[in-house]
Amino acid sequence: MKNPEFVASVVLAIIAALVIAIWVPGDGAIKVRLAISYTGLIMLFLFGFLILAGIASGKIDISQLLAEKESGGASMSRFQLMIFTFVIALSLFLIVVSKGDFPTQIPNQVLEILGISATTYGVSKGIQATSNDKVASPQTTPPVVPPK
Amino acid sequence: MHPLSVMARWEGLILLSGFFGLVVWKLLTGGISLDQLLEGDIGTANGAGGSDPGTYVSIGRAQSLAITAFAALYYLLQVLQNPTQFPQLPASLINLLMGSQAVYLAGKAQAMLGPRIKSFLQRRMP
Numbered sequence: 001m002k003n004p005e006f007v008a009s010v011v012l013a014i015i016a017a018l019v020i021a022i023w024v025p026g027d028g029a030i031k032v033r034l035a036i037s038y039t040g041l042i043m044l045f046l047f048g049f050l051i052l053a054g055i056a057s058g059k060i061d062i063s064q065l066l067a068e069k070e071s072g073g074a075s076m077s078r079f080q081l082m083i084f085t086f087v088i089a090l091s092l093f094l095i096v097v098s099k100g101d102f103p104t105q106i107p108n109q110v111l112e113i114l115g116i117s118a119t120t121y122g123v124s125k126g127i128q129a130t131s132n133d134k135v136a137s138p139q140t141t142p143p144v145v146p147p148k
Numbered sequence: 149m150h151p152l153s154v155m156a157r158w159e160g161l162i163l164l165s166g167f168f169g170l171v172v173w174k175l176l177t178g179g180i181s182l183d184q185l186l187e188g189d190i191g192t193a194n195g196a197g198g199s200d201p202g203t204y205v206s207i208g209r210a211q212s213l214a215i216t217a218f219a220a221l222y223y224l225l226q227v228l229q230n231p232t233q234f235p236q237l238p239a240s241l242i243n244l245l246m247g248s249q250a251v252y253l254a255g256k257a258q259a260m261l262g263p264r265i266k267s268f269l270q271r272r273m274p
Contacts, residue, residue, distance in 0.1 A: 037152050041159060048163040055170050062171070065180050073184025076209045076252065080216045086168060087220045091227040091234065093164055097157055098231040109237045113219070113245070120249040124256060128189075131260035 005053075009046030013039045068128070077121040084117045186210050188259050208255030215248040 017035040024031060054060035066074040066082070088110055095103055174180045188206035219241055226235030 034152070038155075041152070041155055045159045045163065048159075049166075052163070052166045052170060055167075055174075062174065063179055063181065065171075066185075067181060073187060073189075073203070074182045076185060076212055079182075079185065080212065082171075083216055083220050086171075087223050089164065090168070091223065093160055094227055094231040095233060097160070100153070103234060107234045107236070109242065110234055112242055113223075113237075116242075116245055116249055120253060123253050127253070127257050127260055131189075131264070 005046075005050050009043060009050065012046065013042045016042050075121075075124070077117070077124040081117040081121050084113050088114065186213070188256055190259050190263070204259065206252075206255060206259070208252040212248050212252040215244060219245050 017039040020035040020038055021031055024034065051060065055062055066078045068075045068078075092103075171180065175182065184203060186205060186209045187203040188209060189203055219237075222241065223235060223237065226237075
């Protein structure tokens with residue numbers, strides 16, 4: 001078996017759903033809704049936890065998360081995109097937790113901040129790609145041999 | 149509060165803080181390399197076929213890092229003060245961020261494409 005953790009998490013979620021369906025008293029429709037909700041939550045948590053465990057143990061390698069392909073050094077635009085993604089994810093989570101509901105609208109400023117970061121990353125990659133294009137020189141082009 | 153909501157809240161908290169903590173821990177221990185974060189590459193006249201281009205300490209990157217850190221911290225503090233809605237950022241901060249990124253990109257373009265443009269112009273105008 002390649003991923004026993006994955007199978008274990010699915011089995012656990014199904015057991016939780018069965019427990020709710022059989023032993024929890026109440027209306028059938030509510031029980032189905034509860035079973036689906038708890039199963040979804042358990043599976044989401046276990047998948048997330050598996051990813052976290054994989055990153056912590058080194059099974060999932062994130063050492064190149066900020067590295068640029070060519071030079072191997074850290075990329076400022078990637079770093080910036082990561083920081084703003086974290087900040088906005090954390091903000092959204094705090095808002096949902098304190099209000100108990102999703103915000104009714106996402107302000108334009110959030111999109112602007114993420115847009116600036118993503119655009120910078122894209123333009124930066126474009127500059128790099130243009131710079132790395134090899135200039136064709138007539139001296140290095142191999143001669144064309146006609147087929148016999 | 150419904151136990152489902154409590155569970156979802158704790159789940160989100162554990163997963164988000166776990167991921168955030170792991171990334172910060174790897175950044176601090178060198179698991180995610182920050183080497184050359186403030187160094188920019190220098191391009192060569194003939195692109196990928198050229199010799200090792202080398203690096204330079206980039207002012208554009210340094211100012212971009214400082215302004216990014218400032219904006220992120222400001223945003224986070226605003227949310228912590230009033231965590232019921234997304235904060236309103238001053239337009240000047242957004243403009244500052246855009247200007248900072250423009251300076252960074254202009255510096256990068258100059259360093260990486262400058263030698264090629266120079267070489268091209270020299271070939272065209274001997």
